[in-house]
Amino acid sequence: MRVPLAVLAAVILSCAASPAAHGTASAKVQEVVEYECTTKATQEKQSVSIDVGLTVPAQATVKTQMTIGWTGAYAAGSQLLAPETGLEGEVNMYVYAGISGIDGLTSATGVAPLDAVVPGEPIVLPSTAEVRTTPGKPGSGTVHAAAINFGPRPQGPVIECEVKDKDSLKEYPLTVAGAGQSPSESPSPDATDTETSEPTETETPAETPEETPTGGVATGAGGEAGPDGRMVVAAGLVITVAALAGLRRRRPKRAL
Secondary structure, eight states: OOOOHHHHHHHHHHHHHOGGGGTOOEEEEEEEEEEEEEETTTOOEEEEEEEEEEEEESEEETTSOEEEEEEEEEOTTOOOBOOTTOOOSOOEEEEEEEEEEETTEEEEEEEEEOOOOOTTSBOOOOSEEEEEEOOSSOEEEEEEEEEEEEESSTTSOSEEEEESOGGGSOOEEEEEEOTTOOSOOOOOHHHHHHHHHSOOOOOOOOOOOOOOOTTSOOOOTTOOOOHHHHHHHHHHHHHHHHHHHHHHHHOOOOOO
């Protein structure tokens, strides 16, 4: 059977354009996540089930922003109702993905604007959002679904939705490449011990020469006399001996 050239060309182009052909394919994750949503003003709580889909890149690059695709829809029979007082001003949905196992990388954040919110009515979820983060170090870890908040800004949520059972979440692999560097390089214990145990050399201060007064000999306290000092002492002893000898010669004889 002959295959038309146009069909064959389309198949070849499709394979060439496929991310999987270049090792950059992303894994699509879909699961129903149970949330407990709390309205901050009234502390009213609601249980909500959301079918969350995550598109996790097969590989990311250190110091380059990565994007995790997010899709969401209420599970059958579960919806989040707006407060009876409504939500004032512009309100956004902030979605998060949790990241584990990679040093310095714990989460990614995405934002999507909400349509008009009717008090007491279900809040319409945006169907998609781009969750972004920038890894600072290479390594291998996992990604999972995380919180969803509603409010005018990330730091001021009006409604907070936390995952009920975090241990039940599916974990999906993520690798951050780091230009051939090991994810964690640390010095060996032997090298560390060698560096810390080596004695520190201390310089012995040079001896300070004794100060000699002008026209005299050294007079350091408790020190040894120099050559000039020894000559003066010897001359003094000679003079003293000669004087004593003279006195003995001049002593008059006693009368009988």
